[in-house]
Amino acid sequence: MKVAVIMGGASPEHEVSLASGAGIAEAAAGLGHTVIELVIERDGSWRDGQHEAIELLQDADVAVPALHGEGGEDGVIQGFLQQLKVPYVGSGVAASAVGLDKHLTKTILHAHGLPVTPGITLGGADLRDPEAAHQQLKAAGIEFPVFVKPNNGGSSYGVTRVTDAAALTDAIASAASVDGARVLIEQEMRGREIDLAVMQFPDGRVDAGPALEIHSDPNQPFFNTTAKYSKGAGEQFVVPAPLDAELAATLRRTAIEVFETLGCEGLARVDFFVPAGGGPVVNEINTFPGFTPASQFPRMWAAAGMTYADVVQNLLETAHARAAE
CATH class of the missing domain: 3.30.1490.20 (ATP-grasp fold, A domain)
Known part of the structure; x- marks a missing residue:
């Protein structure tokens, strides 16, 4: 396929997005796809010009909006791609917009009977x-x-x-x-911090990979920006997380329910707190989580036997199949 990878963006997560996009582009090229890298600058302009970007996007079989935060996960780029009639990886306009809005996400999940952080x-x-x-x-x-x-x-x-x-x-x-x-x-929720990677497959099936537990850096007040992106940050991840069968099943079931309740597609990472003596509580959802080879999402699927390239290929095939429908 001809794959357009969009990265950068105007949000504070610009550099994180560039890293995610570079990883996806390299994996897609290694799989034999023709890759077009499109960078959005910090001011929101397209590096190669918007008209040129539109032409390249319309010539692509699938676009990967590897953008994080405002302008990327909030439905804006998804709506743009839909207007261009370009198939893309990940959730649509509504689910993306809701997923980035933490207040709206928790309001919907709470109304659906799912436990959320007070x-x-x-x-x-x-x-x-x-x-x-x-x-x-x-x-x-x-x-x-x-x-x-x-x-x-x-x-x-x-x-x-x-x-x-x-x-x-x-x-x-x-x-x-x-x-x-x-x-x-x-x-503040005292207890364990557990993430689950939810992914959709070309046949429409939705599944969750093995859970990941975050062990926060003792030199930081919590799993903050410094802890997430400092050298050796990945050493704080334990995957598969040591969970008893009942808790593992509850987390998997709830993560998939969150994904489906919000109308997500393609992929998402659902973050939980598990208080001592209590059940899982939903903290947040990321509809396009960090996607370098060292990021949580691909590492969880690696524990299920899928390589980074396998995950990228699945997302491309799923987006292509969705467009065909």
Whole structure:
């Protein structure tokens, strides 16, 4: 196939996207596909020009929007590709938009009966009113420590762990610098941090790979941006995670249910907390997770016997089959 790999983008995850895109492009070329690399600059412009990019995309059999965060996982590029009638890897416009919006994701999952991290959402004038945040936290029964995060975004940019009320104002400002519309404040969940990779196959089947457990760097306050992308970050991953059969089955079933409830397609990574003595709680979903060979998603499928190239080939074939339907 002729495969167009789109990477970069205007979000803070620009460099992460370039790494994901480079890995996918190399694997696709190694599989014998003709690869076209298209880079979106930090200002949102196409490196080779938008008109030229459109022509290249329309000539492709499949596009891979290897973009993370705003402009990539929020349905914008997916809508653009649909307008061009170009088949692409991953979720469609609606599922992408919902998946990047943490508040909307949790609202839908909670309404569907799935357990999510307890928290509140601040917007509008409340973002500039610390007392409003304190009152909402009190009303919701949420106590410190908490995590303050942008509603939209990934890779833990703008995320702060807050242990007391005095630090809340600065944390909200940090999150609002990434997403000025909404900020989430969530209860810290003490327990294990487990991720599952969900993938769709050309016949429409959806499955989850072996679970991965994150052991946070003791030198960092949590699994933050520094911990995720520092040298040796992958050493913090244990896959397959040591789980009893019942918990493993529950995580797999719930991850697939999250994927299907939100209308996802192609791939997603579903992140959980497993509190001591309790069942899994959904933290987030990433509809196009980090995709270097060292990233969580391909490493989970490697534990199931699929190479990085196998995963890339499956995603391309699935997107092509979906377009054929």
